[in-house]
Amino acid sequence: MRRLLLTLLIVGATAPVAAQSSQFGIRGLGHPGRASSVRTLGTGGAFGLFDGESTQNPAALASLSAVTSAFTASTSWRTAVNPGGEASAQSTRFPLVLVGGPVGRTRLSASFSYSSYTDRDFTLASSGIISPRGVPVAYSDTLSSRGGINDLRVAGSWKLSPRLSVGAGVHFLTGSNRLSTRRVFDDSSYIAAEQRAELAYNAIGVSAGFVVQPRAGLAIAGSVRRDGPLDITRDSTPTGTVDLPLTLMGGVRLRVRPRIEVAGQVASRNWSVGNEQLRAEGATGARNTFEASGGVELISNTRRPGQRPLRLGVRYAKLPFLIAGSPQPEEWGVSAGTGMRFRPSADSRDVGGIDLTVERIQRKSGTAYTESAWLLSVGLTIFTGGAAQ
Numbered sequence: 154m155r156r157l158l159l160t161l162l163i164v165g166a167t168a169p170v171a172a173q174s175s176q177f178g179i180r181g182l183g184h185p186g187r188a189s190s191v192r193t194l195g196t197g198g199a200f201g202l203f204d205g206e207s208t209q210n211p212a213a214l215a216s217l218s219a220v221t222s223a224f225t226a227s228t229s230w231r232t233a234v235n236p237g238g239e240a241s242a243q244s245t246r247f248p249l250v251l252v253g254g255p256v257g258r259t260r261l262s263a264s265f266s267y268s269s270y271t272d273r274d275f276t277l278a279s280s281g282i283i284s285p286r287g288v289p290v291a292y293s294d295t296l297s298s299r300g301g302i303n304d305l306r307v308a309g310s311w312k313l314s315p316r317l318s319v320g321a322g323v324h325f326l327t328g329s330n331r332l333s334t335r336r337v338f339d340d341s342s343y344i345a346a347e348q349r350a351e352l353a354y355n356a357i358g359v360s361a362g363f364v365v366q367p368r369a370g371l372a373i374a375g376s377v378r379r380d381g382p383l384d385i386t387r388d389s390t391p392t393g394t395v396d397l398p399l400t401l402m403g404g405v406r407l408r409v410r411p412r413i414e415v416a417g418q419v420a421s422r423n424w425s426v427g428n429e430q431l432r433a434e435g436a437t438g439a440r441n442t443f444e445a446s447g448g449v450e451l452i453s454n455t456r457r458p459g460q461r462p463l464r465l466g467v468r469y470a471k472l473p474f475l476i477a478g479s480p481q482p483e484e485w486g487v488s489a490g491t492g493m494r495f496r497p498s499a500d501s502r503d504v505g506g507i508d509l510t511v512e513r514i515q516r517k518s519g520t521a522y523t524e525s526a527w528l529l530s531v532g533l534t535i536f537t538g539g540a541a542q
């Protein structure tokens with residue numbers, strides 16, 4: 154039973170999914186998080202490297218003109234199809250919290266943030282027939298997981314000049330998966346079998362980045378992140394490590410007109426460094442990933458850019474963890490969003506805001522595993538001091 158549980162935890166099973174997360178987050182370490190603010194999600198992720206409320210580039214903290222407290226909530230509605238059947242699910246999660254801003258009258262900005270590194274919330278249900286006493290008996294299995302890996306980041310940026318900012322951060326990866334497997338027999342003379350386990354994760358990573366404006370209206374950004382080996386324990390017993398990827402990201406933002414900004418961004422991660430370690434546990438392994446996004450923000454008020462803009466974006470990504478016998482999973486998405494800023498009076502500064510984004514996402518691995526989802530994300534922001542807009 155213990156070996157069966159471990160195999161299911163790492164590999165997963167072909168079964169209908171009633172999940173908190175995507176069915177593509179069952180294998181490996183889970184479904185990767187995006188560490189993006191709601192504003193960035195509205196542009197398909199294209200503005201992430203320039204957005205101080207996202208955690209993709211520590212140098213972007215220099216864009217925060219006031220101490221900013223940001224809180225993100227996301228609700229998704231999904232339909233998943235696989236060889237075991239079809240299922241729909243709804244979930245609500247809180248993928249990003251950030252507090253940051255300028256430090257006094259210096260050129261330094263700092264922040265502390267929480268975001269989702271990977272997510273493994275799911276429930277799998279399957280059924281079958283076995284003959285433990287030579288007589289066929291029907292049974293139902295349920296495998297559940299709750300948790301994932303969280304990213305706690307402490308970061309700072311320094312504005313070397315009005316056109317150049319650099320930054321660095323330290324990432325503390327921690328979290329757990331609380332897992333249970335339960336078998337119930339149709340014949341009441343058999344008692345149900347159940348086992349629970351908890352996987353705990355720990356790792357440390359570092360990141361660095363820059364934002365440069367070579368001329369008015371044009372900005373270029375890049376970041377690099379190196380995460381150390383992920384230590385895994387099961388019920389307080391060390392079970393091994395999995396190497397985590399090196400992340401390289403680059404982006405360009407252009408102000409086409411005073412009211413129109415466009416951006417594009419790419420990211421690459423070598424998840425395959427952990428492939429052999431995952432396969433050693435019976436998993437199907439991991440592959441390198443590539444992600445690209447493009448977006449536009451149409452500004453209705455140039456003095457208050459956050460006041461009712463229209464944001465549109467598209468995104469494509471490969472997912473790292475394989476499903477047995479199927480190609481590497483892929484993800485496509487389109488998004489739209491807007492926001493509002495609030496101030497007590499016409500001549501005062503903004504004290505807070507709300508941003509909304511709606512995404513339509515399609516995921517697939519070959520033709521056997523598909524998934525479609527609607528995501529609604531809400532971001533609440535509070536500004537303290539400064540001249541935030």
